[in-house]
Amino acid sequence: MIDVALFGAGRIGKIHAGNVAREAGARLKYVVDPDLEAAGALAALHGARTAATAEVFDDSAIGAVLICSSTDTHADLILTAAAAGKQIFCEKPVDLAIDRARACAEAVARAKVICMIGFQRRFDPTFSALKSRLAAGEIGTPEMLIVTSRDPGAPPIPYIKSSGGIFKDMLIHDFDIFRWILEDEAETLHANASCLVDPAIAAAGDVDSTAVTIRTKQGRLCQINTSRRAAYGYDQRFEVLGSGGMLQAGNHAPTEVVASTTTAVSRDLPEHFFLERYRAAYANEMAHLFAVLAGTAQLRTTIDDGLKALELAEAATTSWREGRIVRLA
Amino acid sequence: MIDVALFGAGRIGKIHAGNVAREAGARLKYVVDPDLEAAGALAALHGARTAATAEVFDDSAIGAVLICSSTDTHADLILTAAAAGKQIFCEKPVDLAIDRARACAEAVARAKVICMIGFQRRFDPTFSALKSRLAAGEIGTPEMLIVTSRDPGAPPIPYIKSSGGIFKDMLIHDFDIFRWILEDEAETLHANASCLVDPAIAAAGDVDSTAVTIRTKQGRLCQINTSRRAAYGYDQRFEVLGSGGMLQAGNHAPTEVVASTTTAVSRDLPEHFFLERYRAAYANEMAHLFAVLAGTAQLRTTIDDGLKALELAEAATTSWREGRIVRLA
Amino acid sequence: MIDVALFGAGRIGKIHAGNVAREAGARLKYVVDPDLEAAGALAALHGARTAATAEVFDDSAIGAVLICSSTDTHADLILTAAAAGKQIFCEKPVDLAIDRARACAEAVARAKVICMIGFQRRFDPTFSALKSRLAAGEIGTPEMLIVTSRDPGAPPIPYIKSSGGIFKDMLIHDFDIFRWILEDEAETLHANASCLVDPAIAAAGDVDSTAVTIRTKQGRLCQINTSRRAAYGYDQRFEVLGSGGMLQAGNHAPTEVVASTTTAVSRDLPEHFFLERYRAAYANEMAHLFAVLAGTAQLRTTIDDGLKALELAEAATTSWREGRIVRLA
């Protein structure tokens, strides 16, 4: 039985807390959040209690920490947790600054703890089935990857201002998909972008629509298109063209009802947003964490994966700001 | 907090036990099964303990019983539970004999307890969304219902021998769908059938393929086709034609991967069998039970629904055996 | 080069005339229709001329006649054409009276001419591909056939009154599909029906919604559901369950546009009605006729097929009127 502390009692913290509760070998002991009411409510729901940060790290019974607090707290918590020898799960991104993220990775390596990054898409049933079938050679050698990643609507402007920009905030997941699916690294990257959804996003120094192209070291091509707004819901698709065919990951829908009326044959919109779309992924992700801690699985999303995705996000930001193709190291 | 006893530690008992564990207001106290090992393992998993039947009914703390044991035990357990004033959940069918099922219904009514029947399909996300949209008038007045219901493979011959026949064992669910969707009762019923899958089924006095037609009191038409074998998995579809269009309930698939190879564009087979297909339905069903017990929902699948479906199954058996159209009361 | 006379310049006559025009080895010489204006316009379009019936049969250059006139004229024209040694194509049904249809079949046999019946569905790309794949064993032995056949709207009441009833007018195509797909004959047939679309249809002595079940000599089961009205268009689907899987024939749509809006993911309605849905089938059918006449193909839809479908329509009418299961010879 491993005792766990959760930092962050927001949307994603609640999801993880619920999934920890379903794990036979884990027990949620502390919930830490500056919003004490939120922390208390979540703790109460799962038989845990609230605590201050220091208390968590002083408690030698705590085996693992889940870092689901705001991005600006990630690095400090990782460093402290690593120093305390705690196992770590951290939501993306590690940090908005690459240097600081690298420092975290080094600290984790020195401490010989794991630091799993919350790239939950790798645990989605559709995405991971596609990955397995690709690995099994069903479509030969992969050549092109097309990723479509669109949110149902833009976040509030204050969120955007502190997000590090669309590439670090939103596309970081797509960059991880790219690396995971193609098992290859970027050689060059070009990011184009525009502000088409809301001028306030441009005023905040960000964009809401992007078109990224990556050429890999092996000469493969990847295109990513994203938007902060899809009127029809959360659009999360990708397709791989291989020498022997194509594998596509489609959207998930809440039901399989088909309606034929006088105007159209229609189906459900996709699952509304990430909490619905990746519900199974989040459960699988947490199960994976505890399987890794139990020694029965190999960590699938390391802090190094977090760093690599961040480097791509950084390159994309540069490419877009400077209007040029960026060559990666 | 309501204390619950579970009769039957088989496949479906395990499902319900897991779902009870997720209910905040319920606690699994006892597991009863002649197979003590199975009972013990399931009880251990959920912090319950094994018990003999008498012990359950003697325990005044027990508020509800879940009857998931073999069909021949249902009636006795219902009668005993009703007499003891316990709330009841019972898997279908109430009993293979209608008279005995009626006696149960009367006992339940006298005892003023609920007896929810496990017609889980009514709690399936796709089916219940279809029902709601139908009720909202999306396709006008319903006129025809076509039900396709096929198992991935036939059960063992001993099971078939004690099943009461395909109409009571398998189509009873489809008969309930018919009543629930059309909100109408049968006036005439014709059941044709054949043994096409396995001659041993005919030797056991049963059939494996059926084609049932029902005409309702309001003149609507319903066709049901079933088979004990669908090589491609569990096929659970139905469609309603209404004056203003059609609503179809399609199969669910494990993933949304689409593969395009040199021979075809292909998708996943449907979920393999009822445990997978109706996973969400079973969870919703158990949540409904406890919502009813908490007074926040109205019971959706009563013992009367169980009786009515049984009467249709009985009529179908007669129709098939005697080669005639049966008129219902 | 074979000279052809067309009887009937209505909707279906126009279709066939256009397809004859595309045949390298055929020439439309005459168009016969009591509506001289319609006959003249169609003749002019294809470089043919109008004629009286007698003139056609007196012209020894005429090799084949296409009978697309009203049903009550079919038998006389077949008898006259056979006597004159002309090759015959005739729209369904041969005649509303079975005896008279049989007399036609005998005359055709005596005259040693062909009499192809216009069961165009056998020439539809989707249906014929399904048939070929079934014949190739892709799903093993066929066990059940489910046919869905719905018109977009009911014909005018005068048409209904002279149509011979829904079973001879509409389901005759479905009965042919049944025989063609299962390659088996009916042992028993049960037809239920109702008037749900328009009370005027009941007043005219007919029904508009039917549910037919056939059990074949080999014990296979077939269910057919039809309606005179589908608000979403012409619904023409069937599916075959076999020992090794299922083959389904789906509707055709005008385009492959998919729209995702704030309410649904929607596709085109099916092709509106038979002229659109079976456009390719009609072309293939006419090509087949001339291939048969050229000796390069074997006739696929004989007058015997027309008779057998008519017998099923007759049995269905009896079953429905007398409320009983009908046993076929």
Add this chain to the structure above:
Amino acid sequence: MIDVALFGAGRIGKIHAGNVAREAGARLKYVVDPDLEAAGALAALHGARTAATAEVFDDSAIGAVLICSSTDTHADLILTAAAAGKQIFCEKPVDLAIDRARACAEAVARAKVICMIGFQRRFDPTFSALKSRLAAGEIGTPEMLIVTSRDPGAPPIPYIKSSGGIFKDMLIHDFDIFRWILEDEAETLHANASCLVDPAIAAAGDVDSTAVTIRTKQGRLCQINTSRRAAYGYDQRFEVLGSGGMLQAGNHAPTEVVASTTTAVSRDLPEHFFLERYRAAYANEMAHLFAVLAGTAQLRTTIDDGLKALELAEAATTSWREGRIVRLA
């Protein structure tokens, strides 16, 4: 009645000849091709005759010429035809050299004849329905366009060598789709590319896989991905994300058969290649030409459209060769 001369008796020439034959107001008079056997066979099929080029232009009865010969002959034929006052239909591209293509456009303008370019995709039922619905505002303002364009297999190396490269040979159609759908012009263009299908293509100085990004003057984004090989057939899709939703154009399949077996639920591969996929488009295109000549339609694909697409292809070639983002005038 307009007399027509066809240059080029190859695959596409045959298609157009067949469609001219179906036009009431047009007659194919001459077929011109250095391969006299091919020319003769095609002419015979449609009651035309072969001719030398000079003969065609000397015949004042010829109202229109269809230029379907090899690319290197297009410009000369356009110039001669314009000088002779003939109406012109020309397959893409106008010429591989932009200057020469511009000279053609000027000659056409001076001669006051039309020069329709064979961008047949604009006449495809699916694509043109999507365009109409977009224009009708179904998804609000278009923001992003994603084009997927893959051939079933690479052409022979000699063809590639004289093709002007993948951007002028293959993507020219996609560039036209871009302009037609977004009704906007490119501001910047970035083309990445790779040789992944066949090293012989690289040896011939070309690539076989491309990833193009265009930013329009209005800030919209377009991504195009193409490959010379899709093992599953001809992949011709695009999707438009708008402020109010998405419209997608899907592939067409030969039939609507769905097979469910022990391994998958599968559908037909897409139509194999352009001759099958765009059969209806070619017919509509030719009908459009004669409607324009009859004064009942406005020309949809002008030589200016041909020039603009060629300029994008040229920019893409430069972008790829020089590894930089190209700004368009």
